[in-house]
Amino acid sequence: MATRSTESNALESHLEPTAKALLGDAFDRFEADQIAISFSGAEDVVLIDIATKIRPDVRVFSLDTGRLHPETYRFMERVRDRYNIQIDLLMPDANDVRDLVRRKGLFSFYQDGHQECCAIRKIKPLRRHLAGLDAWITGQRRDQSITRVEVPMEQDDVAFSTVDHRLVKFNPLAAWTSADIWSYIRSNDVPYNPLHDTGFMSIGCEPCTRPVGPHEHERNGRWWWEDAGGKECGLHGQNVRAVKIVG
Amino acid sequence: MTHRKITFVKKILADGQPCGKCRDVEARLTAGNHWPQINRVVVADERNEDSEGMRLAAALDVDRAPFFVVETPTETTIYTVFLKFAKEVLAATTANDDARLLLAENPDLDLL
Numbered sequence: 001m002a003t004r005s006t007e008s009n010a011l012e013s014h015l016e017p018t019a020k021a022l023l024g025d026a027f028d029r030f031e032a033d034q035i036a037i038s039f040s041g042a043e044d045v046v047l048i049d050i051a052t053k054i055r056p057d058v059r060v061f062s063l064d065t066g067r068l069h070p071e072t073y074r075f076m077e078r079v080r081d082r083y084n085i086q087i088d089l090l091m092p093d094a095n096d097v098r099d100l101v102r103r104k105g106l107f108s109f110y111q112d113g114h115q116e117c118c119a120i121r122k123i124k125p126l127r128r129h130l131a132g133l134d135a136w137i138t139g140q141r142r143d144q145s146i147t148r149v150e151v152p153m154e155q156d157d158v159a160f161s162t163v164d165h166r167l168v169k170f171n172p173l174a175a176w177t178s179a180d181i182w183s184y185i186r187s188n189d190v191p192y193n194p195l196h197d198t199g200f201m202s203i204g205c206e207p208c209t210r211p212v213g214p215h216e217h218e219r220n221g222r223w224w225w226e227d228a229g230g231k232e233c234g235l236h237g238q239n240v241r242a243v244k245i246v247g
Numbered sequence: 248m249t250h251r252k253i254t255f256v257k258k259i260l261a262d263g264q265p266c267g268k269c270r271d272v273e274a275r276l277t278a279g280n281h282w283p284q285i286n287r288v289v290v291a292d293e294r295n296e297d298s299e300g301m302r303l304a305a306a307l308d309v310d311r312a313p314f315f316v317v318e319t320p321t322e323t324t325i326y327t328v329f330l331k332f333a334k335e336v337l338a339a340t341t342a343n344d345d346a347r348l349l350l351a352e353n354p355d356l357d358l359l
Binding site: 038040063096112114115116118119120122123124126127138140144145147148151159202204219222223 | 267271342343346347349350351352353354355356357358359
């Protein structure tokens with residue numbers, strides 16, 4: 001009879017080959033300069049570890065919002081050295097940042113939400129970069145957030161594809177759990193961001209990320225101040241019937 | 248010319264204050280000089296369930312405010328995301344607005 005430990009090992013043992021197979025397939029289908037890994041500077045370093053065993057010169061990019069932790073910048077440099085890869089740092093448009101900061105200051109997200117800042121510092125540079133690729137690879141996992149529970153291993157990227165340009169997104173770690181990731185990191189001596197040792201599960205920009213407790217979900221480590229604000233949009237009259245959200 | 252009627256529903260909170268998001272939307276309408284395109288402004292007052300905006304929200308099955316109701320002779324469309332309304336109805340979004348809308352429609356992207 002299989003013990004819990006051996007079942008767990010069996011699970012892990014199929015996750016890595018599956019991710020490897022997907023990456024191998026992706027690299028076969030797309031030219032080297034047309035596919036790249038998106039690296040956040042956190043535990044998705046696992047992707048780089050697996051991918052470089054298949055394609056040592058895999059393209060990697062990171063969104064450098066200008067607000068990352070110092071530890072994350074140092075970690076990116078460590079990854080660059082360890083795997084002997086180039087990491088393209090994608091930076092926001094300087095005029096966009098200047099305009100935002102002049103209008104609202106450096107911490108406007110605490111007052112009116114993170115979306116405007118993320119749009120300028122992440123989405124626009126990402127969209128610009130993806131316009132030059134046919135496929136990208138992310139470390140998105142289903143267990144990371146309620147917004148990711150249906151992440152497939154491969155998908156047409158409807159967010160960034162255009163009428164003239166089809167973009168494919170690969171998520172080789174979609175079925176992995178946080179525990180699987182950490183098991184892989186330890187087993188394979190993969191370098192990791194030291195912030196993880198201080199309670200950070202999800203690592204993003206410094207002002208918008210915090211450590212979480214042992215039983216908290218990692219999403220709680222991001223934009224925690226917005227919970228109350230988000231609820232403010234609802235209509236709270238006592239007899240308003242249950243209704244759906246529309247476009 | 249398109250015959251359409253646009254109703255803007257804004258909210259008054261239980262403490263009597265206008266909601267912050269409504270103020271932001273009003274500021275955007277002012278900054279873009281879009282008020283001439285808004286035919287009616289209706290208040291959903293959380294202190295008064297019989298207020299016109301609360302009744303309209305219930306009738307239209309909408310659970311949040313602010314929102315916009317765009318009526319044409321053939322259809323009625325409800326927008327709860329201002330940027331989507333600005334893009335599709337006012338045709339007045341910038342590249343930054345489009346990026347923000349992309350994020351609103353794909354919330355998992357902010358974790359990148």
